Amino acid sequence: MEYMLFICTDSTAPTTEPPVHTIEEWVAETTDGGTRRHGDRLRPANDATTVKLRGGRLSVTAGPFAETTEWIAGYDVIECGDLDAAIEIAAKHPMAQFGQIEIRPMWPIE
Amino acid sequence: MRALSDWRKSGIPDNPGAWLTTVAKRRAIDLLRHAGAEDRALRRVAVEADEPLEPDPDSNADIDDRLRLIFTCCYPALPIDARVALTLQTVAGLTPAQIARAFLVTEPAMDKRLVRARAKIRHAGIPYRVPPPDLMPERRDGVLAVLYLLFTEGYSAAGGGDLIRVSLLREAIRLTRLLVELMPDDGEVRALLALMLLHRAYCRSHRRCRRCRHPRRAGQIAVGPGCHHRGPHHPPIVGTASR
Numbered sequence: 263m264e265y266m267l268f269i270c271t272d273s274t275a276p277t278t279e280p281p282v283h284t285i286e287e288w289v290a291e292t293t294d295g296g297t298r299r300h301g302d303r304l305r306p307a308n309d310a311t312t313v314k315l316r317g318g319r320l321s322v323t324a325g326p327f328a329e330t331t332e333w334i335a336g337y338d339v340i341e342c343g344d345l346d347a348a349i350e351i352a353a354k355h356p357m358a359q360f361g362q363i364e365i366r367p368m369w370p371i372e
Numbered sequence: 373m374r375a376l377s378d379w380r381k382s383g384i385p386d387n388p389g390a391w392l393t394t395v396a397k398r399r400a401i402d403l404l405r406h407a408g409a410e411d412r413a414l415r416r417v418a419v420e421a422d423e424p425l426e427p428d429p430d431s432n433a434d435i436d437d438r439l440r441l442i443f444t445c446c447y448p449a450l451p452i453d454a455r456v457a458l459t460l461q462t463v464a465g466l467t468p469a470q471i472a473r474a475f476l477v478t479e480p481a482m483d484k485r486l487v488r489a490r491a492k493i494r495h496a497g498i499p500y501r502v503p504p505p506d507l508m509p510e511r512r513d514g515v516l517a518v519l520y521l522l523f524t525e526g527y528s529a530a531g532g533g534d535l536i537r538v539s540l541l542r543e544a545i546r547l548t549r550l551l552v553e554l555m556p557d558d559g560e561v562r563a564l565l566a567l568m569l570l571h572r573a574y575c576r577s578h579r580r581c582r583r584c585r586h587p588r589r590a591g592q593i594a595v596g597p598g599c600h601h602r603g604p605h606h607p608p609i610v611g612t613a614s615r
Contacts, residue, residue: 263497344499345449346507367496 264368265348267301269336269355272362283354292340297351301338335361339368438463439502439554442547446515447498454489455518456525461486463550464543474525474537512555516564519548523568544568 292298307326314321326333335357342348345365352363445458457475460466466474472482492498503511526541548565555561 265497344497345447346499346503348497349449365496369495 263344263348264299264339264341264370266366266368267338267340267348267352267355268334268364268366269338269357270334270362270364271332272360273331275360275362277360279359281356282359283356285356288355291354292338292351297340297342297347299339299341301336303336304334306335307333332362435554436502438550440500442515442551442554443502443511444493444498444500446511446518447493448511448514449496449498450489450492452518452521454485455514456521457482457486458489459518459547460522460540460543463547466543474540512558512560515551516560519544519551520564520568522547523571527571541572545572 289298310324310326312323312325312327314323338355340348340351342351345367348365352358352365355363357363442459442463445462446455450458453475457471460471460474461468468482468486469479471486472479475482477485493500522540523544526537526539526544545565545568548561548568551561552558552565
């Protein structure tokens, strides 16, 4: 199955703990194992632009589509057997410790 | 039992004998259906989980299937209320209408909850299996939490005489017994069953003294017949007269 991992911030997460896993380890492990398809960091929500077409008129606004205290800081697309495997992979990402990760199954257009 | 509660409401029927036979027959059919529901539910979830059921050569196949079913229904990525409802539907064989009444929501609301949970099992790739040893302690605790929640729902209703919700108490104990059968070496599961049985003993003794109908105090457990009768709620000097 294919899953998207949304790597998100979390203002309640600890900041002073030593990291259990580093991002280099995680990227190396998931890339070598063939589970990670692609992924990257994203510029902060401040750099976001939101586009809407309403009644034929284009609206372009600065900022993210929803004003929240947390934002998506990166993403990864992984391929693995089931949700247990996806949880295991997400748990090793350093942002599981310093932020939070949302796992969403892909819904391919057939 | 049914006669006592129904006749009090609607009066004694024209032919009480026939009424009793019919009701008893229907009740027996209900019980048989209840037993069959477990097997059917297992097949349904197995099919929906999109994973082929590998036939197990040894006789543990049935045990494994039921364990898989319980662990899938109690998967931590499902909302807790959905875990409880799914377990009641697929493992205990309750209908959505019964579950809805027990949790004081409408039937369409409960239906929606169950449909969403099933969809998530399918779409999110929730595995249909007993978790591997490294995940077991955590997942087992999740299953026990669902069973205990079921039990407390029933327990808190037990005093009010709400029969539908009291049946949750019975189901919780039945499912925990099943889990003890399926995982006989697990101390935590046995401990939960012991806790439930102890609470139920309190709950029963909490009702009324069989002989004098005086409400019993919490904490008096029935050890043998009639022992409450000498309990502190009923000082011997008062006797058994009209109390």
